[in-house]
Amino acid sequence: MLRLENVTKVYEGGVVAVKDVALDINKGEFVFLVGPSGSGKSTLIRLMMRDELPTNGDIWIAGKHASALSPWKVPQLRRSIGTVFQDFKLLPTKTVYENVAFAMEVTGKSRTAIHSQVPQVLKLVGLSAMADRMPRSLSGGEQQRVSIARAFVNRPLILLADEPTGNLDPATSVGIMRILDHINRTGTTVVMATHDHAIVDAMRRRVVELDRGRVMRDESRGVYGASGDTEDREEPVDRPVTDDDGTTNPASAETDLDTDDTNETPNDKDEGISSKPTEVAAEAAAEGDGG
Amino acid sequence: MTGLSYTLREAFTNISRNGLVVLGAVLAVFVSLTLTFGTLVLGEVVRINTLQWAEDVRVSAYIRDDVSPSGIADLQTEMESWPEVDEVFFMSKTESLEEARVLLANRPAALRVIEDDPSIVPASLRIKPVNPDDYQTIVTRAEAMPGLLSVESAAEAIDGMISLRDGLQIMSLFLAVALGIAAVALIANTIHMAIYSRREEIEIMNLVGASNWFVRTPFLLEGAFEGFVGAGLAVLVVVGGLRIASNQLTELPDWINIGIQSDYLARNGALVLIFGVVAGLAGSGLSLAVHKYLRT
Numbered sequence: 219m220l221r222l223e224n225v226t227k228v229y230e231g232g233v234v235a236v237k238d239v240a241l242d243i244n245k246g247e248f249v250f251l252v253g254p255s256g257s258g259k260s261t262l263i264r265l266m267m268r269d270e271l272p273t274n275g276d277i278w279i280a281g282k283h284a285s286a287l288s289p290w291k292v293p294q295l296r297r298s299i300g301t302v303f304q305d306f307k308l309l310p311t312k313t314v315y316e317n318v319a320f321a322m323e324v325t326g327k328s329r330t331a332i333h334s335q336v337p338q339v340l341k342l343v344g345l346s347a348m349a350d351r352m353p354r355s356l357s358g359g360e361q362q363r364v365s366i367a368r369a370f371v372n373r374p375l376i377l378l379a380d381e382p383t384g385n386l387d388p389a390t391s392v393g394i395m396r397i398l399d400h401i402n403r404t405g406t407t408v409v410m411a412t413h414d415h416a417i418v419d420a421m422r423r424r425v426v427e428l429d430r431g432r433v434m435r436d437e438s439r440g441v442y443g444a445s446g447d448t449e450d451r452e453e454p455v456d457r458p459v460t461d462d463d464g465t466t467n468p469a470s471a472e473t474d475l476d477t478d479d480t481n482e483t484p485n486d487k488d489e490g491i492s493s494k495p496t497e498v499a500a501e502a503a504a505e506g507d508g509g
Numbered sequence: 510m511t512g513l514s515y516t517l518r519e520a521f522t523n524i525s526r527n528g529l530v531v532l533g534a535v536l537a538v539f540v541s542l543t544l545t546f547g548t549l550v551l552g553e554v555v556r557i558n559t560l561q562w563a564e565d566v567r568v569s570a571y572i573r574d575d576v577s578p579s580g581i582a583d584l585q586t587e588m589e590s591w592p593e594v595d596e597v598f599f600m601s602k603t604e605s606l607e608e609a610r611v612l613l614a615n616r617p618a619a620l621r622v623i624e625d626d627p628s629i630v631p632a633s634l635r636i637k638p639v640n641p642d643d644y645q646t647i648v649t650r651a652e653a654m655p656g657l658l659s660v661e662s663a664a665e666a667i668d669g670m671i672s673l674r675d676g677l678q679i680m681s682l683f684l685a686v687a688l689g690i691a692a693v694a695l696i697a698n699t700i701h702m703a704i705y706s707r708r709e710e711i712e713i714m715n716l717v718g719a720s721n722w723f724v725r726t727p728f729l730l731e732g733a734f735e736g737f738v739g740a741g742l743a744v745l746v747v748v749g750g751l752r753i754a755s756n757q758l759t760e761l762p763d764w765i766n767i768g769i770q771s772d773y774l775a776r777n778g779a780l781v782l783i784f785g786v787v788a789g790l791a792g793s794g795l796s797l798a799v800h801k802y803l804r805t
Contacts, residue, residue: 290721296716296717299718309713320710320717
């Protein structure tokens, strides 16, 4: 789904943001990009959405050779990628509904499709009741859920999230992670750059650790900090595709981050995902949150 | 169809959201094109009037008394063969005397000299140029011919008329270029501000994969609209002004004619409108080309 081959990104002025990164992310994977500020996480996300071009190396996104794609084909490529950012990037003059509908309008979707898809995806993120509210009247967590709804409404193959919980308190972050997890379970590949120890440790998904632009660690069920006792450390990047549906690992079960995957497809449940994280999850997240 | 209605809606949302800036751009186009179109029309007024005067432009070649009638006929044939000459006709001494009596009616002293000795009034060949601008060539060529006393023309009057007409033409060209550039720059600036004020929307459009044309077309439409409205106002003001002038100025001397043909106004008015739209498109295109929020 995403393949980076010896990718190096050097910005003007000689700052090396990403150095010789090789990464292969399969369909349906959930990948955390972790590392300190300036380690190249955000640059990697921007390379994966073809907002930046690599100085060296090749990038394939959803089967397209993105690093060699002509500029006029970029919009088509972007339609297979959803993006979520720390600062939400919502339009303050549009309602929740209009913000989500905007992503469909500007890609030329029909009115009928918009009318059917937007309510569905708002239900998925638990904001059906707030469709007519303006973004500034929402909490940070709710705004981020609008932003996720907008990223997902066109059913992208890949969802890229750059510090989606960076501005949110731990309890709210848990709610966001539930939604991202749910989206991942629909088969969407999710790549999330984060600083949030608690979330990474609780989810136990693939972790790619970056430091000064290099991949330092790539674990299939990793934690935030390098852990010597992780049995499958340095697993080859081209491991077979695993269909994650139904695989709940003990860590996530403990913290209640993983949904129990039976009742939360967009169409079959009225309430969508609960926006209230459990106390257990909140505590777990708060404990591990290093700042 | 979502795309088309979206594009139109966005273009007009932009316009209503940035009312004052849009008004500024429209006024800039309006002032520029009013001055340009006004000068063009003024140039046309002069051209129409010089056309009338040009009918009367003649070069007079005065003939010595000792040239025989056959010599005069040879001169006339020779001059008629020149490419810049339209026609040549002969005025005998008698006809010239009649003309002089009319022309000098108010100058008794000069008239008395003629009446004292009518034979001093020479016969002449009156040469009508094809193009009044070429009179000087005819004068030069005629001066080289034998048997002539002198060659004369209403040089200063003709030169003044021609230079006024040429001056207005150059001025309207200069105004069209300078003010056209100003109008394009002002529209570019307006669109630049519109893009800036919508940078968040544009960023999101780029993120979710809106096509380049989808992002750009509302701005192009906005520029074209501003150019069109400004040009439309300019045409209205110039045409309306001309109407009012021709109704009010009934006491103009006979020799000034401001009755411009309406097909001239229609043709050039349409050109001004097209120029306005093109300037609007050029301005917004310029802005779109350089704006950093639109890179992909």
